[in-house]
Amino acid sequence: MRKRHLVVALGLLGMLCVPAHAEARDISRETLPPNDGWAAAAGGTTGGAAADDAHVYTVTDRAGLVRALDGGSDTPKIIKIAGTIDANTDDDGNRLDCADYTTDGYSLRKYLAAYDPRTWGAAKPSGPQEEARQASAARQAERVVLPVGSNTTIVGLGSKAVLKGGSLQVSDADNVIIRNLELRDAYDCFPVWQPNTGGLGDWKTAYDTLWLRGATHVWVDHITASDKGHPDEKEATYFARNYLRHDGLLDITNGSDLVTVSWSRFADHDKAMLIGNGDTATGDRGKLRVTLHHNEFESVVQRAPRVRFGQVHLYNNRYVVPDDAHDYRYSVGVSTESAIYAENNAFHTPGHIEAADLVKSWNGTALHQSGTLFNGYPVDLLAIHNAYNSGSERDLTADVGWTPTLHTKIDSAEAADREVARGAGAGRTP
Template identity: 55%
Template sequence: MRHITQLLTAALLLTGLGLSPVAAGGRDLGREVLGPRDGWAAAEGGTTGGAAAAPEHVAMVSTWAEFRAALGGAQARGDITPRIVYVQGQIDANLTPDGRRLTCEDYADPAYSLEAYLAAYDPATWGRRRPSGPLEEARARSAANQAAQIRQYIGSNVTIVGLGDDARIVGANLVVRDAENVIIRNLELSDAYDCFPAWDPLDGSSGNWNAAYDNLWIANARHVWIDHNTFNDGAHPPATLPTYFGRKYEVHDGLLDITNGADLITVSYNRFENHDKAMLIGSSNTSTVDPGRLRVTLHHNLFRDMGQRTPRVRFGQVHVYNNYYHEPSGAIYSYSWGVGVQSQIYAENNFFALAPTIAPAQVIVDWGGTGLYETGTLLNGRARHNAVSLLAAYNAAHDPDLSGARTWQPMLYERIDPTQAVPALVRAHAGAGRITGR
């Protein structure tokens, strides 16, 4: 699968706990670092995470309170102490240190209720104005209460790794911001549920509900490796969400967003499942920090039952190769590749299995970009005659055309597999609990 450099070959035993994080075969995932050619995160010195952590900064955790403390708690943002955090079993971000589970009612400000909010800001009476006044202020206070509980920053020089095949963090908003050199592996990150989405009647032609939390957000961070994780909505997939004001009451934002000048990121062997907006790369069309950054590699990931943004890109040089796009129903599907302002997507040897209701021309959407380079795509089959140009399909259905010119050449990759091999490889190896060699 990859040749990963091992900084330590000896097993690390956690002092006082008598527990070992060493996986089968003698691999200590906490001490592994990114390979020297494994995508953009390998550039400019590579990514080692917390591999150099001293014993006093190595922790095995099984509760949200322990997890936060191991990262440095409220002081984690900006912290540069090398750390390794091993996650054992399921961690619920809504649990207090004394084991009490908080609900949306616990976070709600006394002056807020959803029923009152819906009545106050119904477009039929409020109109196309953004919510304002005491009830909107109460919603914002409620949101701040929840954020204080579920949001956790991750500092520099950190490795977070799940143990075994059942390590899971539920309900958390993990943020790698203003940090460098971070590794997150072998975890299921599930259901960053926003109890208090904001209604914006000016978002789109009919308005939209906007949630605040990504399962994982990378912002103004460099050298980050996201590997063998599973991202999903847990107990609240899209089909379970109600509709208010004629729009889906969206309680989730992105699964993994990369914005605010983030750079040198590798996203490998992950599973993204049953969610609407998967991955935004780039902050806005007018960002002053994104140009020249947002260099990201996506390889051997599974995108299954996704709505959109796999990924949507602004500005960045993004190498998208050997990914498996599986849309068996098309129930929430909108598009896969979003071509944004000054984006430079290099799409290579990706496999698409699309429901009959999804036309090849739907895979690409132009969000203000000018081109995309595509090669080696297969659609709905393994044989050579299933080769397809999704860019050509898009251009045949839309004007003006997007350019297919190659504006840059990826140089950092370990191997690019034949497209026909991608589904089997990704099904076998992508996601949490599958961090074995190929």
Template identity: 55%
Template sequence: MHLGRLALAGCATALATVALLPPPATAAGTAHGAGAGRGSGSDPARAVLPARDGWGAAEGGVTGGSEARRGHDITVSTRAELADALARTGDEPTIIRIDGTIDANTDDAGNPLGCDDYATDGYSLDAYLAAYDPATWGRDDPSGPLEEARAASAALQKERVVLPVGSNTTIIGADDDARLLGATLDVRGADNVIVRNLTFEDSFDCFPQWDPTDGEFGEWNSEYDSLVLYGSTHVWVDHNTFTDGRRPDAEQPRYFGRLFQQHDGQLDIVRGADLVTASWNVFTEHDKTILIGNSDGASADDRGRLRATFHHNLFHNVTERAPRVRYGQVDVYSNHFRQDEGAAYGYSFGIGIESALVAEYNAFTLPDGLGAADTVHRWTPGTSMTARGNWVNHRPADLVAAHNAANPDAPLGDDAGWRPELRRQVTHPVAVPFVVDHWAGAGRLR
């Protein structure tokens, strides 16, 4: 394959150029720099998703609030200001600029709220643990006053931390250190939304629910994704950083022998959401990272939808779901998957019911003991994925063949049944670690 080249301005290292693979013949277009957007001028808040830049660019593209008029270009620096700005948008094009750190777990006066402030109806973790210890409660679902108190307490926290986002909206960091702490941006039933240049940190659940029937030993299940797209269309997620930050799972206690999991996903695309491009983001220090389709039984909502593109993202020390896919045609190319020694790792690509994942030209940097066979997990028999041009630890690797060799009783097909056409810039996997690690994430808009 012929390789073009993109000069890296100011790069004095031996990697003076970045190899670019040409887009498919049906996807002609000029290669642009990291996350450039048409119409951005000098103000990235007015950028729109470039043409042919992934599934988000299909069927009309993503313009967000780029045409916001006076009065709908709002800068906020507190949770109360952010909630008010989101509530006032309607369908009018609106830009919301996040200035500094906004902590969702605060009251309207800006005072911090802890888990004890949400606890109600006699809930306490100690009492909950005593009531539902499997040694005495058994394997039935929790029920009764303490489970009801947990649910009521969780509802109080949800009122504070879940922030609904409407159509025709751009939410962007006003500067390089803009941060949403403990928040969920809930893009539900909306169209035409842009989220850029934000650090999402520690969207945590004070009140995880014990489920003794989840798996062989039971699990603690939590709410609150950092960003959830629920039944929404035309969304561009660009140059953000998603992290557990101050509350890493590795430092959480274990109850009933299982991790007290206070985090859910970092980015979930569910219930008929469609036409999404996620570019130049960093997903780091997390377990259940990206879920596309949240139920095998949601075919009525999801079949023919859940079309998403992920390119030039860094997945650093994430345990699983990068992404896990049901139903959707999902294009994952030119991403860097990097695991440090000792970081928990289950898999990167999860292949679920009727998924159609195409994974090409990605780079994996894995520690000793992990290889190509570990990157894929097949959840549903009879499923397939297309995997071409991927490299693992600086060598070409056939991910499907490696998976099948290691799992002869659970083979995976090698053809997802479609070919992506909406790609502007495909970086050779040799160059992906350099390019992505230097340009992805919040604070790196150029």
């Protein structure tokens, strides 16, 4: 009997020791911690934490999300996404595809015939088929472009919250938080041919999964962004160029400032992240201050990130280039007046990719780097770049003109590599 009573007592004690907070944590009113990157400067980033109960929404479809976003209003709001929302749907939730957006006689076959460089030349496309393409593209944009206003928090509920086919756009807005959400396949039905791009011409697409344009105080945390569903590498080739359907995963442009991107995963994409959109955008000087920490870039061809003008703190990130990568170009792009301070990042690549391939510069002059691991071995990316650059790139200096002060604990590259592999991305919010 004593033994039986002891078992019962221990069972009751175990019940009493179950944490009261064992249920899923509600992160919707959480704000950016102090000192957590550039978004913590000048008052910090609180998103929609001040929202009243009337402006807290749980949405399960595009129509509900559009209502909650309220046209990008500045009213404090919290939007919780449950399940999968498809932006390519009508107001009744019916699925839309490219044929539903096509109008005014547009067809890809006719477009290709009209603007074949062998007959059209290098002039910008114009005329009936380009006008029809623009009209068709506008119809898709009405559905998939989702404006996010100031004082907004968007969070995914649970481990499987997804927004697919949409382009979240934070334009001229302040104080925004986006967390725990998978952003997938911002697919452009109507790319435009640009004959003068890159010498040979190229296809230009319209949508980033997340675009910060003139945005300030933004915290992006535990998101997963990818082309899942329609990888560009499986698209056809027209005019000897891949018919791209996706633009950036996360682009930070047009004077955006005070941004922290943390514990996120960017995967299976070509041009992942652009910070600063033009060499002549001198109004970006003093802006584009961005912190990237504890993020994973996997199967990304380039722009992880590419930086113009900005002061970018890049620390404790993990880069993975798969063994079958045949089109990898670079990871860190040093462009006009950029000032990248890179610390304790880890790179994993197959044997045909060398440390000299990791950094590429265009008109950039500076890169601070320390604590870098390349396939488990310490390397000096700056010294390697300067020793092995192609001759078309200038040597870089380690003096970037600033030293980061706003940051969380900086771990060794080895420790961060393990933690990011386990913890980055949607559904893994601590």
